[in-house]
Amino acid sequence: MTFPKNSSGRDCVRAWDTMPWVLQNSATQEQGEWLKDHLAHCESCSAEFAQQNRLQRALSLPVDMPLDANAGLKRFLGRLDTADAQDESFRMRSGSWLSRALVAVVLIQALGIGTLGLKLWSTGNSPAYRTLSQVPVPVAPGAIRIVPDADMTLANWNALLHSLRLQVVGGPNDVGAYTVAPMGSASTTHTLQQLRATQGIRMAEPVAVTP
Amino acid sequence: MNDDDINPDVTDRMLLQRMSTGDRTALSVLYRGYHGRLCRFLSRLTRRPDIIEEVINDCFWIAWQKAGTFHGDSRVSTWLMGIAYRCGLKALRQHGDEPVEDDNLPEQRTAAHDLDEDRELRDWLSKGLDHLSVDQRAVIELVYGVGHTLDDVAVIMQCPVGTVKARLFHARVKLRNVLPALAGDSPKLKENVP
Numbered sequence: 001m002t003f004p005k006n007s008s009g010r011d012c013v014r015a016w017d018t019m020p021w022v023l024q025n026s027a028t029q030e031q032g033e034w035l036k037d038h039l040a041h042c043e044s045c046s047a048e049f050a051q052q053n054r055l056q057r058a059l060s061l062p063v064d065m066p067l068d069a070n071a072g073l074k075r076f077l078g079r080l081d082t083a084d085a086q087d088e089s090f091r092m093r094s095g096s097w098l099s100r101a102l103v104a105v106v107l108i109q110a111l112g113i114g115t116l117g118l119k120l121w122s123t124g125n126s127p128a129y130r131t132l133s134q135v136p137v138p139v140a141p142g143a144i145r146i147v148p149d150a151d152m153t154l155a156n157w158n159a160l161l162h163s164l165r166l167q168v169v170g171g172p173n174d175v176g177a178y179t180v181a182p183m184g185s186a187s188t189t190h191t192l193q194q195l196r197a198t199q200g201i202r203m204a205e206p207v208a209v210t211p
Numbered sequence: 212m213n214d215d216d217i218n219p220d221v222t223d224r225m226l227l228q229r230m231s232t233g234d235r236t237a238l239s240v241l242y243r244g245y246h247g248r249l250c251r252f253l254s255r256l257t258r259r260p261d262i263i264e265e266v267i268n269d270c271f272w273i274a275w276q277k278a279g280t281f282h283g284d285s286r287v288s289t290w291l292m293g294i295a296y297r298c299g300l301k302a303l304r305q306h307g308d309e310p311v312e313d314d315n316l317p318e319q320r321t322a323a324h325d326l327d328e329d330r331e332l333r334d335w336l337s338k339g340l341d342h343l344s345v346d347q348r349a350v351i352e353l354v355y356g357v358g359h360t361l362d363d364v365a366v367i368m369q370c371p372v373g374t375v376k377a378r379l380f381h382a383r384v385k386l387r388n389v390l391p392a393l394a395g396d397s398p399k400l401k402e403n404v405p
Binding site (some may be wrong): 016020023024026047048051052054055056057058059060061063064065066067069070072073075076077079080 | 235239242243246247250251254260263264267268271272275329332333335336339351352354355356358360379383386387390391
């Protein structure tokens with residue numbers, strides 16, 4: 001910061017710094033008296049102080065702007081009203097949007113539950129699996145699992161079953177085994193022996209019930 | 212800060228507190244109380260009444276919204292003046308700080324109210340301020356017109372006190388160079404100007 005050439009003296013610098021605060025009446029009494037003494041014998045600072053004084057008087061003149069505080073306030077309150085109305089409208093729009101979104105979510109959820117229920121109902125009540133806690137399918141007493149030869153005729157098969165008083169209760173399964181059960185009270189052991197001795201029967205075993 | 216400053220500030224703080232609860236009556240009181248001061252301050256930044264009114268309302272718009280967050284770190288007047296200063300700078304960036312044509316100035320009102328001496332003084336000041344930047348005009352008004360301390364001005368302009376001192380110094384040097392000539396003073400002083 002440089003100082004004007006004509007005020008290079010230390011006292012003039014001090015006077016320059018003090019002038020605004022003396023004009024404001026915020027300087028100390030000591031500062032005010034010192035400046036007064038300095039101005040009395042410094043023509044340059046005295047002229048500067050006079051100009052500062054005039055500047056302050058000019059700045060204190062009434063404002064020459066035709067602005068009416070009440071008119072400005074009215075416009076400002078109108079602006080607040082507009083903003084409040086917009087806020088209210090925005091809140092209502094936000095609330096309406098939220099309600100619609102919630103209804104849509106509930107509808108989608110209900111639709112999903114309905115579709116799932118329909119699918120479960122259409123697949124039946126019996127699941128495609130069995131748990132160990134479930135009661136096994138009952139097996140007829142004396143049931144025998146038989147695997148006949150592939151070239152055994154139906155007539156021979158029927159004749160065999162008829163002669164041993166057996167009836168098919170299950171099968172054939174994936175390996176071609178049938179489950180047969182005696183229609184009378186014939187001994188399973190005897191029936192097995194006869195089956196195993198018959199030509200065209202590859203395997204005959206009693207059905208073991210899982211404990 | 213003296214007693215004269217304290218009491219109005221207490222009142223202003225109460226008004227702000229009421230404004231924070233949405234009290235428009237308090238807002239109206241504060242608005243009317245500061246309209247003249249803000250108008251005077253902003254008239255140093257621009258000569259356009261439309262911009263001045265816009266800035267005053269922008270200033271109170273912010274005050275209305277921020278009233279609840281005023282913590283009293285400064286006086287309410289300093290706080291409001293700072294908001295007005297920043298709003299004023301923003302408006303000048305948007306609209307430009309060129310004055311309106313003389314035809315649009317309130318000529319009739321000025322003529323009706325001013326004595327010849329006052330009108331001459333006003334004209335002298337206006338021409339002098341034309342040589343200053345916006346920041347320098349603001350500092351001159353805040354120090355000589357409103358009577359703020361350097362610390363207050365630093366708060367209003369949100370800059371260090373040293374910056375305020377520099378702006379004040381350069382503004383005074385410029386005015387020292389141009390004002391005597393505008394007033395038709397002795398050539399001796401003009402010769403001494405650097």
